[in-house]
Amino acid sequence: MAVEIAADIRRGNIIEYTDGQLYVVLKAESFRPGKGTPTTTIEMRRISDGIKVVNTFKTSDKLEKAFVEEVEHTYLYPEGDNYVFMNSSNYEQVVVPGGMVGDSAAYLQENMAVSLQMFNGEAVSITLPQRITAEIVETEPVVKGQTASGSYKPAILDNGIRIMVPPHVGVGTRVVVNTEDGSYLERAKD
Incomplete structure (x- = not known):
């Protein structure tokens, strides 16, 4: 310690x-x-x-x-109320309780690299990447000529999370979202 x-x-x-x-x-x-x-x-x-x-x-x-070891893992799939991750170096699978993942669970994407904090061989905390890319599935239609940078409109992502996006962003657009506070960062470049 x-x-x-x-x-x-x-x-x-x-x-x-x-x-x-x-x-x-x-x-x-x-x-x-x-x-x-x-x-x-x-x-x-x-x-x-x-x-x-x-x-x-x-x-x-x-x-x-507490002395915790940070180990890279890959998210595999949900299993009931738990989530299954695989250690990237030795391919061991780790089951993490849903309560520990908390609100971050909505940001989990298949094959996402995450960092699990391990204490005495057990996962005690999870750190997601700071940014994820998701697609907008529902939002108000784009209004032509509305480019004011100060105004935002609500949108729902393909993972079910509600965020605020600029008015020029429409349905089907892939956006980059901050996983810490759920804020819109930019349009995805891919």
């Missing part, structure tokens, strides 16, 4: 909390007021049962960061 100050904890880190349980960090924000003690608010999910916890620490508080 490595000791890290609260201000250095980032999204995706695995920490061992005072209750002896492992938690994956979902969000970490530091707040530095003009007067008073700077604090870091950490939103984390307990790996064993998926319960979310939000705690506030002084930025100088020390937290135990």
Whole structure:
């Protein structure tokens, strides 16, 4: 275990909390007021049962960061409430519970390369690629001459996710989406 100050904890880190349980960090924000003690608010999910916890620490508080190995895997297929991945180097299959994948499950695409964080031989967290390409299956029709960059319209992707896209993007267009916040980035170049 490595000791890290609260201000250095980032999204995706695995920490061992005072209750002896492992938690994956979902969000970490530091707040530095003009007067008073700077604090870091950490939103984390307990790996064993998926319960979310939000705690506030002084930025100088020390937290135990668990040693996790990051291993490249390829997504294969869903199996009930679980997801099956294959280790890219030794071809072993790993079944990951749906609760651990969470909302990211909608972004999973067949043969997608992902990074699984392993602790004592078990997957404890998943990191998807930062961008995916998906096709728009439903949106309002393109309005000729409407090119204002500030306006966006709702669209539904082939994976069922709703995003906001510029008005010139129509049905059938392949777009690049940010997997962290589900935002439209650009039209796909392929």
